[in-house]
Amino acid sequence: MSTDVLIAGAGPSGLSLALLLLRNGLSIRIIEKQSQFHPGERGAGIQVHTTSTSALIRVFILSQEVHLLPGNMRYFAAPDDGKPPRISTLVQPMDDTPDRPMMNARLLGQNTHEQLLREHILANYGVQVELDTELRSFEQHSDHVVVHAVKTVGSKPVEITVTVNWLIGADGARSIVRKQLGLSFLGESPQMEAVTGDIHVVGDTLKQDPIDGWSIWTQPDNATSLIVSMRPCMVPGENLFQFFMGGEKLDTLKISSNREELVKAFHEITGRKDIAFGKLVWMGLWRPNIRMVDNFGKGRVFVAGVHVHSPTGGQGMNSGVQDSFNLAWKLALVHKGLAPQSILDTYSGERTPVIASMLNMTTELFRKEFGAKVGQRQDFYRGHELRQFGINYRGGSLILDEKYTDKNEPIDPYRSGDDGTVRAGDRAPDAPSLTYLDANETVATCLFDVFTTVKHTILIFPGSAGENFVAEVSKTLREYPSNFLKSILVLPRSSTKLPSPLTDMTVVDTEGYAHMNYAVTEDRPTVFVVRPDGYIGALITSGELGLRRYFSSVFL
Numbered sequence: 001m002s003t004d005v006l007i008a009g010a011g012p013s014g015l016s017l018a019l020l021l022l023r024n025g026l027s028i029r030i031i032e033k034q035s036q037f038h039p040g041e042r043g044a045g046i047q048v049h050t051t052s053t054s055a056l057i058r059v060f061i062l063s064q065e066v067h068l069l070p071g072n073m074r075y076f077a078a079p080d081d082g083k084p085p086r087i088s089t090l091v092q093p094m095d096d097t098p099d100r101p102m103m104n105a106r107l108l109g110q111n112t113h114e115q116l117l118r119e120h121i122l123a124n125y126g127v128q129v130e131l132d133t134e135l136r137s138f139e140q141h142s143d144h145v146v147v148h149a150v151k152t153v154g155s156k157p158v159e160i161t162v163t164v165n166w167l168i169g170a171d172g173a174r175s176i177v178r179k180q181l182g183l184s185f186l187g188e189s190p191q192m193e194a195v196t197g198d199i200h201v202v203g204d205t206l207k208q209d210p211i212d213g214w215s216i217w218t219q220p221d222n223a224t225s226l227i228v229s230m231r232p233c234m235v236p237g238e239n240l241f242q243f244f245m246g247g248e249k250l251d252t253l254k255i256s257s258n259r260e261e262l263v264k265a266f267h268e269i270t271g272r273k274d275i276a277f278g279k280l281v282w283m284g285l286w287r288p289n290i291r292m293v294d295n296f297g298k299g300r301v302f303v304a305g306v307h308v309h310s311p312t313g314g315q316g317m318n319s320g321v322q323d324s325f326n327l328a329w330k331l332a333l334v335h336k337g338l339a340p341q342s343i344l345d346t347y348s349g350e351r352t353p354v355i356a357s358m359l360n361m362t363t364e365l366f367r368k369e370f371g372a373k374v375g376q377r378q379d380f381y382r383g384h385e386l387r388q389f390g391i392n393y394r395g396g397s398l399i400l401d402e403k404y405t406d407k408n409e410p411i412d413p414y415r416s417g418d419d420g421t422v423r424a425g426d427r428a429p430d431a432p433s434l435t436y437l438d439a440n441e442t443v444a445t446c447l448f449d450v451f452t453t454v455k456h457t458i459l460i461f462p463g464s465a466g467e468n469f470v471a472e473v474s475k476t477l478r479e480y481p482s483n484f485l486k487s488i489l490v491l492p493r494s495s496t497k498l499p500s501p502l503t504d505m506t507v508v509d510t511e512g513y514a515h516m517n518y519a520v521t522e523d524r525p526t527v528f529v530v531r532p533d534g535y536i537g538a539l540i541t542s543g544e545l546g547l548r549r550y551f552s553s554v555f556l
Contacts, residue, residue: 003029004335006147006164008135008177012043012110013305013320014170015117015129020328022125024454026335029162030127031149033134033171037118040198040282041109041233041242043317045069068093069105070214070232074207078217078226079271090214099429099517100389101448107234110317133160135176138167138301145300165335168327169303170320173289178306181298187291187308194246195256197283201239202276206230217270226250226269240281245269256285292355296348302327307355319358322391322533323351329453329532338481338555346398354391357414390415393535394425400538400550401425403526422519424539428530431514434490434507437499445507447514453532455486456554460503461515462489463525467500469543473527474502476544480555490514492522 005021007014010032018028071093074085094103121127132152139146145167150157169177178185207213213232226247233240245255245265255265259280267273292307304327305320327347333339393399394411401424416426432446451457458477462469470489477485487503492515499506509515520526529538529550537554540546 003027003162003164005029005166005168005331006031006145006162007168007170009170009172009175009305010037010114010118010129011170011172011305011320012113012117012317013324014168015114015121016321017168017170017304017324017328018127019117019121020324020453021332022121022127024328024332026332028125028127029130029164031130031133031135033132035132035152037111037114037129037131038282039111041111041240043110044107044233044242046106046108046113046318069107072214074213074215076215076217076270078219078228078269080217085215098432098511098513101430101432101446109233109235112235135169135171137180138177140167140299140301165300166331167301169301170305170324172306173291173308175303175306177301178293178303181301181303183298183303184294185291186294187289190288190290192246192248192288193250193252194244194286195250195252195262195283196242196244196286197262198233198240198242198281199259199262199283200278200281201230201241202278203239205272205275206239206241207232217272228266228269239278244286246286252285256283259283292352294352296323296327296351297344302331302344302347307358319355322354325453325533326351332454333484333554338484340556343398343554346396350393350396350398353413354393357412389427391427392416392423392425394423396425398537398553399425400540400546400553402541402546403539420519422517422536422539424536426536428528428534428536429517431509431517433509433511433513435510436505436507450486450488450505450507451530451534452486455484455532456537457530458485458487459514459518459528459530460487460489461518461520461524461526461528462491463521464523465525469525470500470502472543473547474500476547479548480551494522
């Protein structure tokens with residue numbers, strides 16, 4: 001088989017998965033049933049956890065087109081009564097910290113996000129998304145999958161058959177892969193319809209402002225009244241806005257039929273005929289669906305990002321990308337014959353509770369904003385948990401924690417770490433101000449620059465046990481495939497020791513951030529095993545015994 005993995009769907013989930021698997025050395029094909037890439041912003045909120053995770057793949061985090069989310073909402077009456085808008089906080093800005101260096105969500109249009117990923121994949125791996133290619137069916141066998149698709153060449157459909165080792169459906173709410181696998185799509189479909197899209201505004205009658213440029217027109221005493229939202233897209237050189245127009249009595253079919261009807265409806269609802277519009281980029285109908293699969297895969301076929309939700313929390317696209325990070329490293333190890341296929345069961349085991357919690361939160365926000373009783377509609381405030389720092393896999397079958405051992409402690413898959421603890425299953429914190437020697441030159445680094453998507457990173461805090469503990473851990477690690485492990489000795493700032501020849505890297509914690517952020521004292525020997533997806537797989541205090549317990553679940 002010339003292709004290891006076929007990915008159906010070229011959105012953020014499918015492209016992120018493709019890049020991660022390519023970095024792990026697998027061959028990939030990406031097919032997309034659409035004839036052209038979607039031009040719109042759509043899921044533009046890049047949450048903090050996705051931003052830090054994307055630092056691992058180092059693609060779009062440094063893009064000049066990434067901006068902070070608007071911090072405030074401006075609420076106007078509908079129609080506008082000429083009074084100053086009421087200002088309401090959307091998200092509370094937070095200062096970056098040593099463990100969380102990117103505390104605030106970013107704004108990046110999904111079209112730009114996808115383009116950056118596509119360009120990176122093409123430039124570095126020579127893989128191009130195959131447009132006009134629709135998956136129709138597949139047959140799964142014990143050691144391969146036969147995929148049937150139709151590719152439009154010119155105006156003619158051409159049937160193609162591909163044999164691959166693995167098939168991934170990142171093909172959205174109407175996923176063919178999900179349907180043929182027989183996965184349930186659990187949830188509800190609230191009765192509502194809106195028109196959404198992107199449009200240029202002429203002149204400066206609306207603010208393109210990263211602080212308070214998001215404008216809302218509504219009738220706050222009537223929960224089923226018309227609502228119009230205009231969010232600045234912050235595209236350099238363009239006065240582009242994403243619009244949302246909904247309400248119980250709105251003729252959405254008529255409004256979405258053409259640009260003229262859209263502009264007419266905007267002026268009638270808002271009363272702001274001074275706002276002139278330019279080119280309409282795209283427009284479509286939106287109907288809320290709140291659904292998720294009951295399982296993320298069977299055998300050699302999996303889904304990623306196949307959950308639908310209210311956009312009110314800005315969680316869905318981010319959650320799909322994190323699906324891909326969870327699956328990629330496990331699939332790569334199994335494909336290479338290094339891990340048991342049973343490890344792929346933990347993909348569903350870890351992601352299902354997280355997605356269920358995400359749907360519960362976004363549904364609650366949706367109901368507060370669109371389904372509340374008269375006079376009880378609430379503003380679009382977004383709490384700390386939506387930054388996704390608290391997403392965790394605590395208590396999972398692939399997680400080992402020798403420090404926190406209470407099996408009966410309640411676990412919230414969306415909230416962890418705010419109690420000051422760092423546990424196995426949590427997102428691994430960053431730690432800046434680390435130094436190491438390179439050709440006798442002292443070089444500064446941080447843990448986010450040390451972590452990698454193709455290896456487990458083993459952080460060794462030797463404590464008072466010193467070199468004996470380091471030797472014991474290093475000897476144990478040699479029992480496992482060295483190309484998939486990276487050992488880091490973390491010395492306290494008071495240390496005068498030379499780099500250890502037993503580990504891949506020795507760093508000095510010059511400001512104490514690594515010890516503080518991982519809640520490690522300088523006298524207690526501790527090992528953290530950070531997985532390729534940036535989560536702590538194991539917190540070990542027993543040395544070799546704990547390492548063997550953890551890696552016996554990972555490697556054959």
